[in-house]
Amino acid sequence: MVTRTTPIEEEATLLGEETTVLEEELRRLAGSVPDPELPVLSLEELGVLRAVHVRGGGAVEVELTPTYTGCPAVEAMSADIARVLHEHGVPQVTVQTVLSPAWTTDDISDEGRRKLREFGIAPPRTQRATGPVPISLGPTRTAARAPDRMADAPPDASLEADPVRCPHCGSADTELLSRFSSTACKALRRCLSCREPFDHFKEL
Amino acid sequence: MTVTAGSAAALALGDDALVLSHRLGEWAGKAPVLEEEVALANIALDLLGQARVLLSMAGDEDELAYLREERAFRNLQLVEQPNGDFAHTIARQLYFSTYQRLLYAELAAGDGEFAPLAAKAVKEVTYHQDHAEQWTLRLGDGTAESHQRMRRACEALWRYTGEMFQPVEGVDVNWSDLETSWLESVSAVLRRATLDVPEGPRSGAWTAGAGRQGLHTEPFGRMLAEMQHLHRSHPGASW
Numbered sequence A: 001m002v003t004r005t006t007p008i009e010e011e012a013t014l015l016g017e018e019t020t021v022l023e024e025e026l027r028r029l030a031g032s033v034p035d036p037e038l039p040v041l042s043l044e045e046l047g048v049l050r051a052v053h054v055r056g057g058g059a060v061e062v063e064l065t066p067t068y069t070g071c072p073a074v075e076a077m078s079a080d081i082a083r084v085l086h087e088h089g090v091p092q093v094t095v096q097t098v099l100s101p102a103w104t105t106d107d108i109s110d111e112g113r114r115k116l117r118e119f120g121i122a123p124p125r126t127q128r129a130t131g132p133v134p135i136s137l138g139p140t141r142t143a144a145r146a147p148d149r150m151a152d153a154p155p156d157a158s159l160e161a162d163p164v165r166c167p168h169c170g171s172a173d174t175e176l177l178s179r180f181s182s183t184a185c186k187a188l189r190r191c192l193s194c195r196e197p198f199d200h201f202k203e204l
Numbered sequence B: 001m002t003v004t005a006g007s008a009a010a011l012a013l014g015d016d017a018l019v020l021s022h023r024l025g026e027w028a029g030k031a032p033v034l035e036e037e038v039a040l041a042n043i044a045l046d047l048l049g050q051a052r053v054l055l056s057m058a059g060d061e062d063e064l065a066y067l068r069e070e071r072a073f074r075n076l077q078l079v080e081q082p083n084g085d086f087a088h089t090i091a092r093q094l095y096f097s098t099y100q101r102l103l104y105a106e107l108a109a110g111d112g113e114f115a116p117l118a119a120k121a122v123k124e125v126t127y128h129q130d131h132a133e134q135w136t137l138r139l140g141d142g143t144a145e146s147h148q149r150m151r152r153a154c155e156a157l158w159r160y161t162g163e164m165f166q167p168v169e170g171v172d173v174n175w176s177d178l179e180t181s182w183l184e185s186v187s188a189v190l191r192r193a194t195l196d197v198p199e200g201p202r203s204g205a206w207t208a209g210a211g212r213q214g215l216h217t218e219p220f221g222r223m224l225a226e227m228q229h230l231h232r233s234h235p236g237a238s239w
Helices: A019-031 A073-087 A110-118 A141-145 A157-161 B005-025 B034-058 B061-066 B086-109 B115-140 B144-158 B175-192 B218-233
Strands: A049-054 A059-064 A092-097 A174-178 A186-191 A197-201
Touching (some): A059 A073, A073 A092, A174 B034, B005 B061, B005 B086, B005 B218, B115 B144, B115 B175
Antiparallel strands (some): A174 A186
């Protein structure tokens, strides 16, 4: 869907041989591009760069996967990758969006998680099972009056077993303010120890 | 325009996502609280992303979104219903997100052309369903006023829910199993929210049911006029 091509300015000098070494180098370059919305993270650390292929005639094809299907940052990422590779002498860059296998927050590297925390964003928890972690608002009136009537409500065991920690003070005593925040990939939480609100990169 | 079964199916699913995305976008600037403003816009963005992939499978996404007439849209009548009060929006979200999650989970498990998108989108839609369920519980089991409004909304939209399970050519799922799962899931949430499962008909006379054939309800034309106005007034314009 998102395809961007830089004009061919000169005849390509890249060879089809030894593509592995070249592709690794190009992948390193493409992977070093910062995420447009979370510039502390590189695309490699975010885990959205899938592959770099050198095609004939100096053309390079990059496979990128979106975090969310509607993520508007994909177009900026594609443009940034094309620009960086172009600056390093690649005459023709095509960035293709691939959906399968679907990106998950488990694709964010350990280094990426550390940087997120330093940036003030609680990193996503590693998922044992796929899919979002069940979370809930406070008890409804019925539940507050007669807790046993809510026995069929989904348990919060996974949340208690692995709490979202405050990226500022490290406290595990945090609460959800809104499951949707400044971007599609984040939820808004508040620390009950230091009282600071913070974003949580929610599990996907 | 002749369409294959595959692209007809992409149109049906893509139009559902596009139209609901636009409806949710109408809340921007007037949602009850800031957090909901952000939540509804985020859900709309997820749906728009799905719509772009699906419509691109059927043709040119911009032409399909902006230049088709009302009768050429294949979305369910449920998703074109106006936002109403917040309870109506939540009831529409509950009914549709439950349907979409079950449908996408089935498609993701298969190896058809929709599997890659469905595998990606089902994770997003699970958050939409969770959001709708939490609000259904909060409104249904809240004050007398919120209970009354949520009940009214669930009943008003009930007759649009039978249409969701009309088989779509090119979508290989067991529609009757899907409907059973949907009824179980929605009924469980309504009961927990102290709401009665509506008793009105979901198919047959006095129900909706021709969106997939291109017949739409009156509010849809006005929605399309707003959605397509800019593109039609300034053909080929760009930022």
